[in-house]
Amino acid sequence: MHEQVLLPGQSVIKVKWNDFPHFTFPWHFHSEMEILYVMKSEGTRFVGESVERFEQGDLVLVGTQVPHYWKNDREYYDSHSGLRVNAIVVQFSADFMDKAVQNYPEMSHIRELFSRAAHGVHFTMPENIEIGEMMVNLYHRQGFSRLMGLLELLDAMARSKAYRLLSASANVPGTLINPENRIEKVLNYLNLNYTKDITLKNIAEQFGMNSSAFSRFFRQKTGKTLVKYVNDMRIAYACKLLQERSLSVSQVCYECGFNNISNFNRFFRERMGVSPRMYVSAIQ
Numbered sequence: 001m002h003e004q005v006l007l008p009g010q011s012v013i014k015v016k017w018n019d020f021p022h023f024t025f026p027w028h029f030h031s032e033m034e035i036l037y038v039m040k041s042e043g044t045r046f047v048g049e050s051v052e053r054f055e056q057g058d059l060v061l062v063g064t065q066v067p068h069y070w071k072n073d074r075e076y077y078d079s080h081s082g083l084r085v086n087a088i089v090v091q092f093s094a095d096f097m098d099k100a101v102q103n104y105p106e107m108s109h110i111r112e113l114f115s116r117a118a119h120g121v122h123f124t125m126p127e128n129i130e131i132g133e134m135m136v137n138l139y140h141r142q143g144f145s146r147l148m149g150l151l152e153l154l155d156a157m158a159r160s161k162a163y164r165l166l167s168a169s170a171n172v173p174g175t176l177i178n179p180e181n182r183i184e185k186v187l188n189y190l191n192l193n194y195t196k197d198i199t200l201k202n203i204a205e206q207f208g209m210n211s212s213a214f215s216r217f218f219r220q221k222t223g224k225t226l227v228k229y230v231n232d233m234r235i236a237y238a239c240k241l242l243q244e245r246s247l248s249v250s251q252v253c254y255e256c257g258f259n260n261i262s263n264f265n266r267f268f269r270e271r272m273g274v275s276p277r278m279y280v281s282a283i284q
Contacts (some may be wrong), residue, residue, distance in 0.1 A: 022076040027069035032091040040086040043072035047120035048167035049232040059128040063117030064094040113158035120166035195257035
């Protein structure tokens, strides 16, 4: 299940150079926006409902409150393999940056970038390498120079045409997180509870709406029905659990919130194109 991470410190921007045997963070989300550039590593990347392979040069912008998780291939967990992860992570205050750019027309492209980040944004060749080099440079800057470097980095990302959205639906549609925003509260609730029994009637009542109004509202904001959104999150979590290989397919089914194996198999095949057992066989 998703874990909410509260990052320490008061700095507007944090830059970390990760050098370790394998990625260790669980599937999590946080209020900061995040840019992750993989200099050396391979595995599977989970961003929202997206499940894809990653390798050297992988560059992703993750919006605020979007669940994400990088899992290395099995050989990285062998202490004798000699394999290591090298990655740079930039995290910055979404609230601060939103206020910094919202009143300036010269920064409208950065506001648009932040909107895309709600889906997760993957940058491709050759601009991923150029932006990655800017992140390396940012690591060596401090104070105000680092803040200016972040704006230069965001400018380059916003102007890039070599990108694609990872998740079909936005975790926070159109804007940055607003604590008073109803859809943000709904999505936060789903991120924390999607493995539980969620009914349209109950969640609509919880957020002060009737079922019909909530259905229209949710589909307008996410592009999906509530059932489709929740099942996509469950299937992404199922992929994570199946890759860990510690639970059987039946155990994964119920751990993810499905109430019977038949529904699980059907939704998994619709989302991933193969059955859960075939998925496990393919990653062996």
